[in-house]
Amino acid sequence: xxxxxxxxxxxxxxxxxxxxxxxxxxxxxxxxxxxxxxxxxxxxxxxxxxxxxxxxxxxxxxxxxxxxxxxxxxxxxxxxxxxxxxxxxxxxxxxxxxxxxxxxxxxxxxxxxxxxxxxxxxxxxxxxxxxxxxxxxxxxxxxxxxxxxxxxxxxxxxxxxxxxxxxxxxxxxxxxxxxxxxxxxxxxxxxxxxxxxxxxxxxxxxxxxxxxxxxxxxxxxxxxxxxxxxxxxxxxxxxxxxxxxxxxxxxxxxxxxxxxxxxxxxxxxxxxxxxxxxxxxxx
Numbered sequence: 418x419x420x421x422x423x424x425x426x427x428x429x430x431x432x433x434x435x436x437x438x439x440x441x442x443x444x445x446x447x448x449x450x451x452x453x454x455x456x457x458x459x460x461x462x463x464x465x466x467x468x469x470x471x472x473x474x475x476x477x478x479x480x481x482x483x484x485x486x487x488x489x490x491x492x493x494x495x496x497x498x499x500x501x502x503x504x505x506x507x508x509x510x511x512x513x514x515x516x517x518x519x520x521x522x523x524x525x526x527x528x529x530x531x532x533x534x535x536x537x538x539x540x541x542x543x544x545x546x547x548x549x550x551x552x553x554x555x556x557x558x559x560x561x562x563x564x565x566x567x568x569x570x571x572x573x574x575x576x577x578x579x580x581x582x583x584x585x586x587x588x589x590x591x592x593x594x595x596x597x598x599x600x601x602x603x604x605x606x607x608x609x610x611x612x613x614x615x616x617x618x619x620x621x622x623x624x625x626x627x628x629x630x631x632x633x634x635x636x637x638x639x640x641x642x643x644x645x646x647x648x649x650x651x652x653x654x655x656x657x658x659x660x661x662x663x664x665x666x667x668x669x670x671x672x673x674x675x676x677x678x679x680x681x682x683x684x685x686x687x688x689x690x691x692x693x694x695x696x697x698x699x700x
Contacts, residue, residue: 424451431548431555434563438548438556442530443563452570460577461613465606468581469599502582509583512575516616519565519572520623520648526561527627528640531691535632540695550692558624569616576612584608604669611673615680622680623648625687632691655679 425433434440531554534540548556562569584605626647630640658671 424454429555431552432559436556436559438553439560439563442526442557442560450567450570452566452573457573457577457613461609464577464581464609468602468605468609471602498582502586505579505582508575509579512572512579515568515575516572519568520620521645522565523558523561523620524623524627524644524648525641526564527558527624528631528637528644530557530561531628531631532634532637532640550695551688554625554628554688554691557628558621561624561627562620569620572616573613576616580612581605581609584612607673611676615676618677618680618684622651622684622687625684625691629687629691629694632694651680651683 425435430436432439434443588605588608623644627640627644630643630647631637634640634643655676658675663671
């Protein structure tokens with residue numbers, strides 16, 4: 418069994434609750450819960466093992482499909498799989514709605530943090546502390562995420578438990594999983610990992626967009642609206658690309674690499690732009 422994992426021990430210093438900027442924004446909410454990484458890893462490893470087992474088991478079932486004994490074993494498994502898929506179809510959309518709420522709150526929190534600093538004319542004072550400006554921005558994003566850590570833990574748990582049948586159905590419908598085993602099983606396992614990593618990079622992205630909007634606008638509501646529009650544009654872009662006729666290699670890149678690399682690129686670009694705007698305003 419995996420030992421208990423201390424999330425903050427593996428986080429960078431700017432993301433920890435003990436960070437001065439994070440602690441300042443959290444206030445009395447500083448003693449928030451943390452994400453149960455151990456539980457998520459255990460279930461994910463079990464699912465990966467289950468997917469890997471479909472390679473030899475599939476060959477055995479196909480070889481003995483005419484046998485009544487094999488049929489008696491397969492039928493209950495199909496019933497369980499059908500119930501699992503039905504539960505995923507019903508529960509996963511609720512998790513996505515909660516995730517959308519988290520993204521909205523995190524982006525709004527980032528806008529508020531930087532906008533309040535500008536309104537109070539405290540950014541110059543804040544820059545006198547040792548961390549560089551971008552690290553201060555990152556800590557502000559982290560504090561917004563920490564405030565939603567309970568909801569984020571629920572979302573990650575829903576993704577961990579219920580994303581597997583949706584991934585299999587989606588890949589089957591799109592004909593993206595290469596049929597020869599074990600490559601198909603490997604692609605499903607990679608998709609599971611991508612689904613668990615995406616919330617972290619996307620929350621970083623919307624937080625960075627919130628920092629940029631808060632640094633660029635003169636009205637708080639304009640910053641919130643701008644961040645929402647940019648986030649909607651991102652999700653529209655990343656899903657419209659899937660509709661293009663792509664080669665198998667590009668299809669894999671769009672499905673597995675783009676959802677991880679694009680948010681990181683957008684986030685870092687937004688932070689650099691925010692740093693430029695804040696620095697120019699102080700000159």
